[in-house]
Structure formats: C-alpha cells, structure tokens
Amino acid sequence: DRVEVIRDGEFIATKPIDQWDNDSLITAMVGRSLDNQFPKEFGEKSKEPMLEVDNVVEAGVLNNVSFKAYGGQILGFAGLVGAGRTEIMRAVFGADPIDSGKIKIKGKEVHIKSPRQAIHHGIAFLTEDRKGQGLVLAQTIRTNLILANMKGFSSGLFLNEKKILEAGEQNIASLRIKTPSIDEIVGQLSGGNQQKVVIGKWVNTDAEIFIFDEPTRGIDVGAKVEVYNVMNSLVKQGKCVIMVSSEMPEILGMSDRVIVMRGG
Template identity: 85%
Template sequence: MSEYVVELKNAVKLFPGVVALKNMHLNVKPGEILGLIGENGAGKSTLIKVLTGVHQPDEGEIYVEGQLKKFKDPNESAAAGIACVYQELNIEPLLSITDNIFINKWIKKGGLLDYPTMHKKAKEVMASLGQDIDPHKPAGTFGMGVQQMIEIAKAVLIDAKMIIMDEPTSSLGEKEVEQLMKTCRDLKARGIGIVFVSHKLEELFELCDRVTVIRDGEFIETRDTKDWDNDSLITAMVGRSLDNQFPKEFGQKSAEPVLKVENLQEGGVLFGVDFEAYGGQILGFAGLVGAGRTETMRAIFGADPIDGGKVYIHGKEVSIKNPRQAINNGIAFLTEDRKGQGLVLAQTIRTNLILANMKRFCNGPFLNEKKIVESGQEHIKSLRIKTPSIDEIVGQLSGGNQQKVVIGKWLNADADIFIFDEPTRGIDVGAKVEVYNVMNSLVKAGKCVIMISSEMPEILGMSDRVVVMRGGKVMATVDRDSKHFNQEDIMKAAWGGTLDG
C-alpha cells in the first residue's frame, strides 16, 4: 500500500508551441493538507486538469492509493476519488442546494427522483461542513462562502479521497475564510487529502503540512511547511529574490483634487459618500466585504445609477450616466471581475488591448494593424505577459496574465483617473509587484490612482491615503503620516469604531 493517496510522477503535457508541464511531481498523503504555489502561468491549472482527467498527460503516471490510473475524462477521475473545487464555482444559482449537490448523481426510487432522501442527505452533509441551512432553498440566495461549501459537499458525497481547492479564499470574507479553514481541518481529520492552491503565503503557513512549489511548468521542491519561510518560498516560486513586496514610490501630489465626490447617494447602497483623490497619489479604499467600495466606484463610472450627489473632475462638475461617458472624462476602471467585465475571453490579446480606446489605433475608418501590434508587443514586454504570441486567445491565459491584459487595455485609454478594484486578487507575488510598479509609474506621471483592496498589507504598503468604508458610508480618511495609519485603527474604523484625533 502506498503512503500517498494520490501521486503524480514525471508528468509532461504539451500544447502547440508550449510545454505546459515537464518533470512534474506531486504527492499527497491521506489526512494531509498540501499547499501548492507557483506564479501565474507556472502550470497549476494544467496540473489540476491532468489530475482531474480534463487533460491526459503526454508522459508520466498517476497513482491513486498505489494503483496506476489513466483518466480518459473527469468522470473517471471522480470515480477514482479525486475532486476539485475550482476558483470559478460551478453552481446553478436557480436550483436548490440539493439539486446542486446531487446533479448527475441523482438518487432514484421507483424510477423517480427520491427528493426526501436527497434533501435529508444534503442537509446532513452541509451540517457536517458547519452549514445548518435549508437544502430546499436556491443556491443563489446564499453568499460565496455557502456556495463554496456546496462544492465541497459534492466532493464529500462521492467519498473523495483527495480534494483540490483552487484559490478557495479569493472571493471570501474574513469569517468565511475562518469557516473554510475549519472545514479543511475537519476533512483532514477524516483522512481526506487536500491540495490547497493559494497565492496567500500566510494561508499556506497557517494551514498546510507541506508545500510544493512549481515554476515554468516544472516541479521545483516540496518541503515541510516549517522548513519554509516567506523569503525562501518567494525565491523558489519566482526564481529571484523580491526584496520589497510593496515597492512604494511617491509622486508629486497635485495642488487640487483630480476627482472630488460629494454626498454620493444610491438607494439602499450608498449614503452620502464624500472623498477627494489627487494626482500623484494612490488613494486606498479599505473595508469589509459589502462595505460599498466597489459600489462607489461603479456609481462614479456610470455603471450603476445614482440618486444624488456630485462628481467633479479637475474642479469641473460632470454628469456621468454610463461607462462610455466615464471613459470620455478620463476615467479607467479595472473591475474586480476581470473575466465577466474586464475581458472578452474568446478574443485575442491583440483585440482586448485596444477595446478601451480603438480610436487611438485608427487611420481614418480603418484600424492600423502595425500600430496595434507594436503597442501590444510593448505591453506584453513591459507587463511580462506570458503568452506564445499577441494572437493568443485571452481565455487560454492564466488568471494573472489575464489581469495584465486588462491593465494594458486601460493603459491605452489615456486616462487621468485609474480605479483598480482588487487588482492583485488571485495573482502571485511576482505578478503583484509588477502591478504595483504599473501603479508607481502612473503616480510618477501625475495620474490619480484609486485602489480597492481587501488585503491590509497591500493597503498599508501602497497607499498615500486611505478611505475606510462601512455600510455604504465613509467612516474615516487616514493619511500615510497619521498616527492612525496602521492595521488596528483602520480595521477599527471598518468595524464601525471612531478614530480620535
């Protein structure tokens, strides 16, 4: 009997023009949480798809409890006991929790679906995951944390021997992350092996027994977690030392605010939001999930209608009713949902990069292909977008490289105000530094940068000033040189506390 529940040996996976995996190894013990980390484009997604039967390796072997397996499709992988909770959850929001859990695994009685039994089992498995909820209710009525537990319930239902969790905390709030951590430990106690994929080093150190690092599609090293530290993990992951994870640079603050917002109102969402943002600075927006930060920016950008308030750009009041008017007024908005709102996934890098300002690339009524290619190649190089060519389909890129394409798109927009909503969510440490350097270059060019982030080290590391929101209201504005510019006071304001002085 093998000591590993799942073992991958010497895996190779080739795509046209790309070696996605080479010499790839991974092994997971029963009742172990194995951390998996690597830069965006390092091969994590391909590795997951090989283990789950989406892709078949060109070379290498997969063993489950010591038995050699060859998966032709995901059904065979699931039958062998391998399950995956993907970053993009596979939930049908209009169907009940029971339907979501049992989809394609129906329990029947006399040729009919046995809903009493399925509801009972669904309630039991959700309760075992810390969720005492009604399985009859539509899954879409619950938040991301519960929906993620539904996905985990599917894995528990098939008696999974190993569960892969792909960036499971990327869209969760603090309390939801705590519940997920507890669930992982409970699953571990049941003898289930877990592969925990995350870019958040603190999560790996808190939760994992061992950590495996991969780079450029190749296995680098596996160590017990206690034998890693931040520096050694980062160096192994990116192949170079990152001496400063937050390379903050300071610009020249403009004399007057570039953007000024007064008494912004949106029924039931925003309640008298006021703030000023200056050129040559990064204005951070902090707060808990649901504080109204994204809603504020969507209202300014014309994506959502407002009920009252005024917006000034360079001292002039503007009326912005839709995103096109916002772009014409010099506002760029890098949305939190890069796949749903930031990119056309079925189109190429070349096409996506020009979407925000196609006029810039026109000669009369025609597109200037030479200019498009030159600009695109420049962005690919400066943003370090990992791609075979400028004509690669964006949907084929890793999440971090997709984010870089979104940034490149807006850099073409000739904007004065850049709104970055969770710009580093789901991307690795090395890619984060590249995003910060883009922000630095904008600041040094006198641009106004607004950054929404749920990561407090990022807020403190990169912001010149911080607006703290709660329940659609501004609770505090804190300058970098203020005594309140620290995690404790900012979180106090986010929870509704008052800052003295």
C-alpha cells in the first residue's frame, strides 16, 4: 500500500503506491535516472555457429538438447527453475558428465571432460551461485581476478605481480568495481560488485564463448545495467554470449534469439 525506499543505509522517501511508478522508484533506489533498463546493442552475427550442441542426453536431466549459438549475439535461455537450463550449461562446461551427444566449437567436435578443458577451449561460465562457485570470498579482489587464468599471469614458476596489478586496475576501472583498493576482501563487497569481480575473472581469460547464468540475480538495478553493458561490449567484439535468466523482461530486453526449455 505504501513504499519506502532506503539507499546506502539512509531513508530516501515514503509514498502511497499510486504516487510511485517504475522510473521514480528506480531513481530513488539508484540515486540517478536510468533512461534504459535494457540497453540492448547489436553486434555482427558470425556466419557460422561458434557453439553447437547436438542431441545431448544426461539421464533424468537432459533429453536430446540441441542448439546453435553465434558470435556477435546474445542467446537467451528461458524456462522455469528446474527446466534444465543450468544443467545444459554445466554439461557444456564439463562440470557434469553427459551420456551421449556432441558438442562442437567453431565446427570442430570437442570432448570436454572438465572445466579446465572448457577454459582451454575458450569457454567462460559465470555460475548462478557467485558466492559458492564463482568467488573465493575470503580472498582479495586481486586473487579472485586471476583464478581462471593463473598461467597467463605467471612468469615461470612465479606469479607476475606487476601484470596482475595492471590487469586488476584495468578491470576495476572498466567494470566500475566500487572498492577502496584491489586488496579488498571480496566478501566485503556488495552483491553487484562481487558479480563484476566474477565477470572480470572471466574477461581475463581468452574466452570466446561467455555463459552468464542468472547474471543479475540479487543485484541492484544500477549494477544490472552495468552488467548488460559488459555483455554488449563482448557482443561488439564478436564474442558469443549465452544468458540464462528467469526474468522475462531481461530475456526479452537483451536477447537476439531465445530458446525455451521445459522438463529437460
């Protein structure tokens, strides 16, 4: 009946519901107006699929799932929780074994048995559970940003601290991660900034295929737009972006093509 808005620990406003609309509520929450909640930009679709999944079966979970994902596009995956969206992504990433089916990258069949092999084949996977699977919360931003590509930040047996610092500062600036320093513990950051650290971790790999599983769950509307802008920049670079989401406006607002799943 009434809505009260709090921002940064301070009371902002309270009004009867008929005096609020979507835009005024967002402005009160974020502290600035967001002209476009879904700033969709279009890239150039690759001629050939970057990722092909052909009749993948995982007993009791996935039933002959096939799809093609192209560079320069966002492919949205819609469906209810438990429909098999996350499960097919985990199968592609080698986190769960499949019983049958083929996976091709740029037309060539690959046999991915582990996430390590998936990373080697240029796949990045931002899991829906950022705290449990995407980050090491007790470690610093600096450490988390290099976790998916330790080799790339090493000189021989040792980590190259200069290279890590340079890449980290660049990630913080380009992703607009709000933090006192690169050595802040990730567990101390807000949900939106934690999600940006996860994205930074994958941007620091040589990935061509980015899988975003519920990328904006639990983060504020301002941070959501910044995540969408990261997706746009990847699409403009010709990368392949797959977005799993339970939010229909997000699917409709940001996808080029949409795949719907139900019951595996």
